[in-house]
Amino acid sequence: MSPVTKHRLLLLLPFTIFLVLLAYFAIGLTHDPSKLPSTMIDKPVPVFDLAGIDGGPGLASTDLTGKVQLVNVFASWCAPCRVEHPLLVRLAREEGIVIRGLNYKDKPEAAQAFLNMLGNPYTSVGADKDGRVGINFGVYGVPETYVIDKAGRIRYRHVGPLMPQDVENVILPMLRELAK
Amino acid sequence: MKKFFCSLSFFCSLKRRAGASAPLAYAPRGAGRRSAAWLAVLALISLLSAPAFAVLPDEKLADPAMEARAREISKELRCLVCQNQSIDDSNADLARDLRVLVRERLVAGDSNDQVLAYVTDRYGDFVLLRPPLKSYTLVLWAGPFAVLLIAGLGTALYLRRRRQEVEASAGIPLSDDEEARLQALLDGTAEKRGPGA
Numbered sequence: 001m002s003p004v005t006k007h008r009l010l011l012l013l014p015f016t017i018f019l020v021l022l023a024y025f026a027i028g029l030t031h032d033p034s035k036l037p038s039t040m041i042d043k044p045v046p047v048f049d050l051a052g053i054d055g056g057p058g059l060a061s062t063d064l065t066g067k068v069q070l071v072n073v074f075a076s077w078c079a080p081c082r083v084e085h086p087l088l089v090r091l092a093r094e095e096g097i098v099i100r101g102l103n104y105k106d107k108p109e110a111a112q113a114f115l116n117m118l119g120n121p122y123t124s125v126g127a128d129k130d131g132r133v134g135i136n137f138g139v140y141g142v143p144e145t146y147v148i149d150k151a152g153r154i155r156y157r158h159v160g161p162l163m164p165q166d167v168e169n170v171i172l173p174m175l176r177e178l179a180k
Numbered sequence: 181m182k183k184f185f186c187s188l189s190f191f192c193s194l195k196r197r198a199g200a201s202a203p204l205a206y207a208p209r210g211a212g213r214r215s216a217a218w219l220a221v222l223a224l225i226s227l228l229s230a231p232a233f234a235v236l237p238d239e240k241l242a243d244p245a246m247e248a249r250a251r252e253i254s255k256e257l258r259c260l261v262c263q264n265q266s267i268d269d270s271n272a273d274l275a276r277d278l279r280v281l282v283r284e285r286l287v288a289g290d291s292n293d294q295v296l297a298y299v300t301d302r303y304g305d306f307v308l309l310r311p312p313l314k315s316y317t318l319v320l321w322a323g324p325f326a327v328l329l330i331a332g333l334g335t336a337l338y339l340r341r342r343r344q345e346v347e348a349s350a351g352i353p354l355s356d357d358e359e360a361r362l363q364a365l366l367d368g369t370a371e372k373r374g375p376g377a
Contacts, residue, residue: 033263039304105273131277138302140260140274 038138038157045071045152046136050126053108053115059100059126065152068178069098070171072122073134073144075106076114081143084161085118091167092121097175101125104134104142147171149178234271234279241283250283253295257282258309266309 045064052058064071072088074081091097101122103111108127115122128134137146138157147156156174158166235254241247254268259275267275267282278299285295299307311317354362 036260036306037304039301131274132281135277135281135302138304140303 034141035159036140038154040138040154041157042153042155045146045148045154046133048126048133048136050102050128050133053103053125053127054112056112057124059102059124061152063100063124064148066150067098068150068175069100069123069148070175071100071102071137071146071148073102073104073137073139073142073146074114075104075142076110077106078142080161081114082118084143084163085121087162087164087167088121089119092123095172098123102133102137102139103127104139105129105131145171147174147178234267234269234275236276239276239279239283241287246283246286249292250279250286253282253286253292254279256296256309257299258307260303260307 045061047061049060049062050058070091074085088099092099099121101124103125105128108129111125111127115125126133131139137144137154141159143161145158145162146154149155155178156170158171162171235251241250251268255266257267257278259265259267259270259272259278261272261274262270265275267278282295282299285298290298296308305312305314311320313321
């Protein structure tokens, strides 16, 4: 390599660095900062035992083993929960999926009214009045939905309301895979 | 108020009591004569409401030493709802829950590190406002020093090369042409100086 070509290549260096940074930041911009990874993935669900709402069946960590199921964190005061609720009802009724409710920081009577109005997709609901079980799950917003495998381990977390494409593309394939 | 905020946002964050900035929502849009007065009033209101402390009296521990430790730990923990605030600063419900949790762990006899570990076990390293030094944070921590090192090496190389060039040219005698140009310059200066002096 002649000194002149070497010199020319060196001139390209700032531009190359610029391109690398550009790619780096472009990738960074595609990440949604409100969606955080869960550290609970592949870990067993936290140990808890919660009473039900309005005399209904409660929810304990022991209920979450033996069968692939979903845990849905919801509250009657949460508007996006209302958005995803019909989808949960359809999943439970038409796909026969076991969905457990974690009623996060809610009044039991308000939660019951919510379910009476919109339908109850939950096999059982635990009333997490002070949000402690939520914290143990790593919940930082409502709604959140967790996929639990047969061994009672958390395999996936969805943050925010479930949308039909999330269910079709992620949740249902995962449930089928885990059920094998 | 919680319901109101939730209905506005797509993802229902566990926010927030009516905040200090609420009056600003009623800021006048028109550019009328009164807008300056309005702005002054609003500025006054926001000044008055600025020192809004997130930590509520009922959360505080009786033991001042332990309360001080709790504050110290809370400043290290990110509020996951309003991500650039610590739980010590944030009014979000989840931040309050975590502040209470931190104090409970301290009362139960945990060390500061154990409390931080308790929270990171559930929320991950992201919850720490000061990222820990790990393999995937190496670029973050070492990056600035690496840039400094490269810049320093570059400067040193440049200075060395320049010095070598100066030194290399020191022993070479002037060519006839250079000798003549130097002489002309010296003469020229002497001539110019002559009449002026």
